[in-house]
């Protein structure tokens with residue numbers, strides 16, 4: 001009886017297992033996502049797919065982890081010691097741990113396959129000749145016993161809180177969230193590939209350049225947050241990358257992640273305004289200054305991380321220039337319309353532009369040529385400088401001596417003379433008849449806030465609210481105070497005010513481009529106009545008044 005009962009029970013269990021297996025076996029999708037390793041104390045992410053498979057004679061047992069041996073691929077054995085020393089100097093991913101074996105492509109010839117060479121004063125490295133059907137660029141790799149060569153990505157902690165989502169390349173030109181972590185203060189890990197794999201060329205001027213992308217640009221395979229948690233959750237991953245992002249990828253840039261934006265690219269002050277995402281940290285001074293906005297992640301990341309070469313931001317009313325100013329970076333607002341902003345979150349299409357936060361002006365120049373393909377190369381510099389609200393006394397203290405010293409150097413370099421620009425007085429003297437008697441303050445007082453709020457409510461908010469309501473029983477998504485207040489400001493004007501704002505903006509633009517800063521065939525603009533941003537410092541731990549719309553002279 002007992003035996004029979006047990007049999008029945010076992011049969012039942014087996015039957016149930018069979019059911020489970022048939023039900024779940026075909027549905028199970030096991031997707032490897034790579035692994036992380038430590039080599040000489042440094043963290044690396046190793047993607048699941050090798051870059052190539054090589055053939056070689058088996059070498060003696062070497063230290064390995066997860067079946068992988070750290071190796072260095074070189075182009076030539078000539079001056080090996082000097083070569084690997086250079087690797088250490090130019091690349092932050094390679095380290096001496098990768099010298100367990102040196103691989104040299106010999107394309108089928110195994111002569112000398114089992115030789116050793118010395119590195120440094122006494123360290124010995126095994127030289128292994130490999131054969132591969134594809135060219136293997138030099139640099140650090142991990143080699144499996146079956147000959148699979150993997151490229152390790154070095155992991156860094158995002159201690160400045162500059163990223164929303166670190167990325168790695170996925171299939172078909174898309175990207176995927178990086179499935180790796182390292183120790184850090186509420187920060188994700190960001191992965192970067194070796195600089196040794198890439199050689200810049202005319203068709204790949206940004207080969208290997210590591211770039212972060214403000215999280216208002218779509219990147220294929222990844223969700224866009226626009227700095228809002230509900231927005232991130234509501235919409236599926238983007239199916240294509242924004243045109244601006246794709247131009248950079250096609251030029252060889254490595255997209256390492258999406259970076260923080262203040263919500264819907266509206267200006268937010270650290271930290272109270274940043275309700276959904278925490279404001280990134282400006283590394284300047286004691287590390288507790290506001291990073292400015294809205295390209296806060298690109299600015300803070302570019303200022304904080306030597307391993308990040310460039311960051312793509314956007315500028316509508318100062319969103320690149322602000323973070324650059326307060327974090328000691330080069331940042332640009334380009335001429336409007338130089339690159340289409342398809343698949344990029346709009347603030348006001350009449351003013352939205354794409355540009356960079358950069359530390360290296362030469363790299364900025366190379367990247368600008370990629371991002372603005374229609375930009376004509378100008379051959380000479382302007383010979384005139386106009387300054388707005390510049391200091392006049394270098395002995396007066398503060399930053400005045402620095403600003404005037406820069407001006408003197410610029411004058412010397414250009415062979416230019418400087419005049420003070422009082423554009424309000426110039427407006428009073430030369431204003432176009434369409435402007436009537438309006439002073440500049442009257443003309444432009446509400447132009448910018450009306451443009452950004454009315455355009456963004458129409459182009460983004462209304463659809464977002466409707467889609468969210470449909471998915472969530474008619475409810476409203478959470479939105480930070482700053483965009484809410486700006487949108488409400490826009491709602492307080494009739495639709496005709498938008499037409500008026502566009503007209504005022506156009507009147508001003510045409511006047512500025514003809515009277516203040518006329519075009520010049522050789523020098524682009526007839527003069528350089530310089531202005532300073534003021535020297536007021538905003539700290540993260542200051543409480544500010546409740547958010548208000550950005551009225552020019554309220």
Ligand SMILES: *[C@@H]1O[C@H](CO)[C@@H](O)[C@H](O)[C@H]1NC(C)=O
Nearest residue numbers: 057058059060113114115116
């Ligand atoms: C490589 O050389 C060492 C020392 O000469 C020898 O012991 C070893 O067997 C060789 N390995 C192979 C794969 O030829």
Ligand SMILES: *[C@@H]1O[C@H](CO)[C@@H](O)[C@H](O)[C@H]1NC(C)=O
Nearest residue numbers: 096099119120121122123124
């Ligand atoms: C040689 O190896 C030792 C021990 O692994 C290491 O500490 C040292 O840095 C190495 N020397 C060179 C020149 O790489």
Ligand SMILES: *[C@@H]1O[C@H](CO)[C@@H](O)[C@H](O)[C@H]1NC(C)=O
Nearest residue numbers: 105107108132133134135136
């Ligand atoms: C190896 O030789 C083959 C045939 O000559 C050639 O097609 C291939 O490009 C070579 N590979 C390398 C890495 O040089």
Ligand SMILES: *[C@@H]1O[C@H](CO)[C@@H](O)[C@H](O)[C@H]1NC(C)=O
Nearest residue numbers: 392393394395396397398400
């Ligand atoms: C410049 O500033 C210094 C220091 O404050 C002051 O002594 C000097 O009078 C100023 N010169 C002029 C021309 O204002």
Ligand SMILES: *[C@@H]1O[C@H](CO)[C@@H](O)[C@H](O)[C@H]1NC(C)=O
Nearest residue numbers: 422424425426428437438439
């Ligand atoms: C320009 O004119 C306005 C009046 O329309 C006046 O208030 C303002 O002071 C003038 N500005 C300058 C710099 O002359």
Ligand SMILES: *[C@@H]1O[C@H](CO)[C@@H](O)[C@H](O)[C@H]1NC(C)=O
Nearest residue numbers: 441442445446551552553554
């Ligand atoms: C600018 O707009 C604000 C708010 O609408 C208003 O209070 C102020 O008087 C305006 N200033 C000018 C110069 O038009």
Ligand SMILES: *[C@@H]1O[C@H](CO)[C@@H](O)[C@H](O)[C@H]1NC(C)=O
Nearest residue numbers: 438442443446447500501504
């Ligand atoms: C446009 O300019 C007029 C002055 O010419 C001003 O009264 C009006 O407030 C401005 N409107 C906007 C939306 O900028």
